[in-house]
Amino acid sequence: MKNLKLFGYLMVIASALLCVQCTSDPVPGPAGADGIDGINGIDGVDGVDGSAASCIACHANEKRDPIIEAWSGAKHAIGGSWARGTSSRCAECHNNEGFIDFIETGAVNENGYTVSNPLNCNGCHDSHRSFDFETDGNDYAVRTLEAVPLRFLDNIDYTIDYGNASNTCANCHQPRRDAPLANLEGKFLQTSTHWGPHHGPQTALLEGLLGAYSTFTLVEDIPATQEHPHRQGASCIDCHMRETTDGSSGHTWTPAGNNCATCHPGVPFEELKVMDDLIADWETLGGILETVVGQAVIEDSTAVGGYIPLFEADGITPVPVVGIVIKEGDEWEPQVGLFDLKDAEAAWNFLYFYEDKSDGVHNPKYAKSIIKNSLAAMQE
Ligand code: HEC
Ligand code: HEC
Numbered sequence: 001m002k003n004l005k006l007f008g009y010l011m012v013i014a015s016a017l018l019c020v021q022c023t024s025d026p027v028p029g030p031a032g033a034d035g036i037d038g039i040n041g042i043d044g045v046d047g048v049d050g051s052a053a054s055c056i057a058c059h060a061n062e063k064r065d066p067i068i069e070a071w072s073g074a075k076h077a078i079g080g081s082w083a084r085g086t087s088s089r090c091a092e093c094h095n096n097e098g099f100i101d102f103i104e105t106g107a108v109n110e111n112g113y114t115v116s117n118p119l120n121c122n123g124c125h126d127s128h129r130s131f132d133f134e135t136d137g138n139d140y141a142v143r144t145l146e147a148v149p150l151r152f153l154d155n156i157d158y159t160i161d162y163g164n165a166s167n168t169c170a171n172c173h174q175p176r177r178d179a180p181l182a183n184l185e186g187k188f189l190q191t192s193t194h195w196g197p198h199h200g201p202q203t204a205l206l207e208g209l210l211g212a213y214s215t216f217t218l219v220e221d222i223p224a225t226q227e228h229p230h231r232q233g234a235s236c237i238d239c240h241m242r243e244t245t246d247g248s249s250g251h252t253w254t255p256a257g258n259n260c261a262t263c264h265p266g267v268p269f270e271e272l273k274v275m276d277d278l279i280a281d282w283e284t285l286g287g288i289l290e291t292v293v294g295q296a297v298i299e300d301s302t303a304v305g306g307y308i309p310l311f312e313a314d315g316i317t318p319v320p321v322v323g324i325v326i327k328e329g330d331e332w333e334p335q336v337g338l339f340d341l342k343d344a345e346a347a348w349n350f351l352y353f354y355e356d357k358s359d360g361v362h363n364p365k366y367a368k369s370i371i372k373n374s375l376a377a378m379q380e
C-alpha cells in the first residue's frame, strides 16, 4: 500500500514532465475517424486524505518546532537518569539507543554502551506502518504499538495492552521488583537500599496490580484489575499528551486539564487531581512505618539470601533497626533489615504510592484501598 501511494505521487510528477516534450511536429496530417469508446477503467483506490497536504501539515516546521521545544525542556530530554544508560542493566529504559535495540531485537547490547543519550524523537517514533491512514488510522509513526509483558516480575505473569501508543510508554514505565514474600524464618529479609518497585510503576497502578496485603485483615475491598475508568476509558497518552492546546501535542508529558475535562467537566484541574484524605492517610502511614522495629542484618556470602540477622552479645536479643522506611530530607528511603511480613507489605504499598508520583490519580480506588488497608493493619 505504502509503495503504491508513493508510486502514484511519482506518476503525477513523471506525466507532468512528459507534457513538456513533442510540441514541434512540422506538418500535421488529416484527422482520422473517431475511435470506439474504451471500456471503463477499474475504480482507483482512494487516495490519502488530503494527500500531500496532510503529510505536510504534520511534517512542516511550524508543527514540529513547538514539539521540539516542548521535548527539549521535558524530563525525557533533560532528566539526570539518562546518564545511567551505559550499563546493560539500565540501558533499555535509560538510553535512547538501548531502548531502540531492545524494541527492535528484544535485547540490549550485553556489554553496555559507551554513550547514553536521552530519549529523543527517534526513540519513540520510527516510520509509518502504512500510508493508508483512512483504513489503518494514523499511527503517528510511533515505534511500537505491541502489547508489553511486565518483564521484571517473577510472581505475576501479566501483559499490558492499551491497544494504542501508550504501549510504548509501558515498556519503560513498569515496576522492576515483586511485592514482598516471606523469605527468611517467616519474615521478610530486605537487603536493598533501593527497595521498592523502582521509579516507574505507573502501568501497574493504572492496571490495579502489585499491592501487598496477604497478612492484612482487609477493611476495604481490593478493586479488581482494570476496573477503574482511568484504565477502561483512558491510558497514558490520553491524560499526558492528547488535547493539549499549547502546540506541544503533549510533548512535555505533563498532564493538562483538558485531558480530564472530557470525563470531569467543570472541575478545575488543580482541584481535581488532589485527594487530600488519601494523602493524609499516606503521610500517617509513613509516620508509623518510621517507628517500626526490625532486626539488623549483616552480609554473609555463605547464608541463603547473602545476609544473616544480628544479635547482641547475649546471642538472643536482636540488634534493632528502627524504621522500615525513613525520611531523609524530602526523600523516603527503605532500610535494610529483617522485618515482619506485615510491616514489609505496608511499607511496600507506601513506597509504591510514592514512586508512582501521581498521588493516586492513576487509579484512585486502588490507591485508596491499599493505603487504607495498610494503615488499618499497622494500627491494629
Ligand atoms: C499526524 C502527523 C503525521 C502525518 C499526517 C504524517 N506523518 Fe509522517 N511522520 C510523523 C511522525 C511523528 C514521524 C516520525 C519521524 C519524525 O520525527 O519526523 C513520521 C515519519 C515519517 C517518515 C519517515 C521518516 C524517516 O526519517 O524515516 C516518512 C517517510 C513520512 N513520515 C512520510 C509521510 C507521508 C508521505 C505522509 C502523508 C501521506 C505523512 N508522513 C503523514 C507524523 C505524521
Ligand atoms: C525509554 C524509556 C521510556 C519511554 C518509552 C517513556 N518514558 Fe517516560 N520517562 C522515562 C524516564 C527514564 C524518565 C525520567 C527521566 C529523568 O528524570 O531522569 C521519564 C519521565 C517521564 C515523565 C516525567 C516524570 C517526572 O518525574 O517529571 C512522564 C510524565 C513520563 N515519563 C511519561 C511518559 C509517557 C506518557 C510515555 C509514553 C508516551 C513515556 N513516558 C515513555 C522513560 C521512558
Ligand code: HEC
Residues within 6 Å of the ligand: 081, 084, 087, 089, 090, 091, 092, 093, 094, 171, 172, 173, 174, 175, 176, 198, 199, 200, 355, 356, 357
Ligand atoms: C523497566 C525500565 C527501567 C529500568 C530497567 C531501569 N529504570 Fe530507572 N527509571 C525508569 C523510569 C520509567 C523512571 C522515571 C520514572 C518517573 O520519573 O516517574 C526511572 C527513574 C530512574 C531514576 C531517577 C529517579 C528520580 O526520581 O530522579 C534513577 C536514578 C534510575 N531510574 C536509575 C536506574 C538504574 C541505575 C537502573 C539500572 C540498574 C535503572 N534505573 C533501570 C525505568 C527503568
Ligand code: HEC
Residues within 6 Å of the ligand: 058, 063, 064, 067, 068, 069, 071, 076, 119, 120, 121, 122, 123, 124, 125, 139, 140, 142, 164, 165, 166, 168, 237, 241, 242, 249, 251
Ligand atoms: C516518549 C515518546 C515520544 C517522544 C520522545 C516523542 N514523541 Fe512525538 N508522539 C508520541 C506519541 C505517543 C504521539 C501521539 C500518538 C497518538 O496520539 O496516538 C506523538 C505524536 C507526535 C506528532 C503528531 C502530533 C499531532 O498532534 O498530530 C508529531 C508531529 C510528533 N509526535 C513529533 C515528534 C518530534 C519531532 C519529537 C522529538 C522532538 C517527538 N515527537 C518525540 C511519542 C513521542
Ligand code: HEC
Residues within 6 Å of the ligand: 166, 169, 170, 173, 202, 203, 206, 230, 231, 234, 235, 236, 237, 238, 239, 240, 255, 273, 356, 357, 358, 359, 361, 362
Ligand atoms: C487518568 C489520567 C492519567 C492516566 C491514564 C495516566 N496518568 Fe500519569 N499522571 C496523571 C496525573 C494527574 C499525574 C500527576 C501530575 C501532577 O501532579 O501534576 C500523573 C503523574 C505521572 C507521572 C509523574 C509525573 C511527575 O511530574 O512526577 C508519571 C511518570 C506518569 N504519570 C506516567 C504515566 C504513564 C506511563 C501512564 C500510563 C501507564 C499514565 N501516567 C497514565 C494522570 C494520568
Ligand code: HEC
Residues within 6 Å of the ligand: 229, 230, 232, 233, 234, 238, 239, 255, 256, 257, 259, 260, 261, 262, 263, 264, 272, 273, 274, 275, 361, 364
Ligand atoms: C475516561 C474518562 C476519564 C478521564 C479521561 C479522567 N477521569 Fe478521573 N475519573 C473518571 C471516573 C468515571 C471516576 C470515578 C470512578 C469511581 O469512583 O468509580 C474518576 C475518578 C477520579 C478521581 C477520584 C475522585 C475521588 O475522590 O474518588 C480523581 C482524583 C480523578 N478521577 C482525577 C482525574 C484527572 C486529574 C484526570 C486527568 C488528568 C482524569 N481524572 C481523567 C473518569 C475519567
